[in-house]
Amino acid sequence: MSSEKSAESAKRQAAENAPVIEVHGLGKCFRMYEKPIHRLLHRFGKHKASNEFWALKDIGFEVEHGETLGVIGASGAGKSTLLQVLLRLRHPTEGTVEVNGRAAMMAAAMRLANRSSALRRRIEARVRWSEALTMSAA
Numbered sequence: 001m002s003s004e005k006s007a008e009s010a011k012r013q014a015a016e017n018a019p020v021i022e023v024h025g026l027g028k029c030f031r032m033y034e035k036p037i038h039r040l041l042h043r044f045g046k047h048k049a050s051n052e053f054w055a056l057k058d059i060g061f062e063v064e065h066g067e068t069l070g071v072i073g074a075s076g077a078g079k080s081t082l083l084q085v086l087l088r089l090r091h092p093t094e095g096t097v098e099v100n101g102r103a104a105m106m107a108a109a110m111r112l113a114n115r116s117s118a119l120r121r122r123i124e125a126r127v128r129w130s131e132a133l134t135m136s137a138a
Helices: 002-017 036-043 077-085 102-136
Strands: 019-034 051-064 093-098
Touching: 019 077, 051 077, 051 093, 077 093
Parallel strands: none
Antiparallel strands: 019 051, 019 093
């Protein structure tokens, strides 16, 4: 019985010491096609993609237990793509991603971020609208 408890304790200890997220050489490429039919033809080897867009290229980092990851960047920098790969909603084109933890919590955080972005846009629109009203009244 005590050996089972010590084995369980050792597993728990190892899990706490291991990085929660490990990303090495991560890349995500999206293929662009001139026409939708070209995507289908590509599946059968009859057509090549006309263009490739690398949303992520050679990304690597580790997040240790108790650390927080923040992703900041300009529009189109690949923030959402990175989160989708971490949540396994998209498959990486190259590299490895290992998530040892509660991916559901990350999913909830992503939904919350999307909601707060929508809320922020609504607030910004209202501020612009009220500024326009103030300027027209003056």
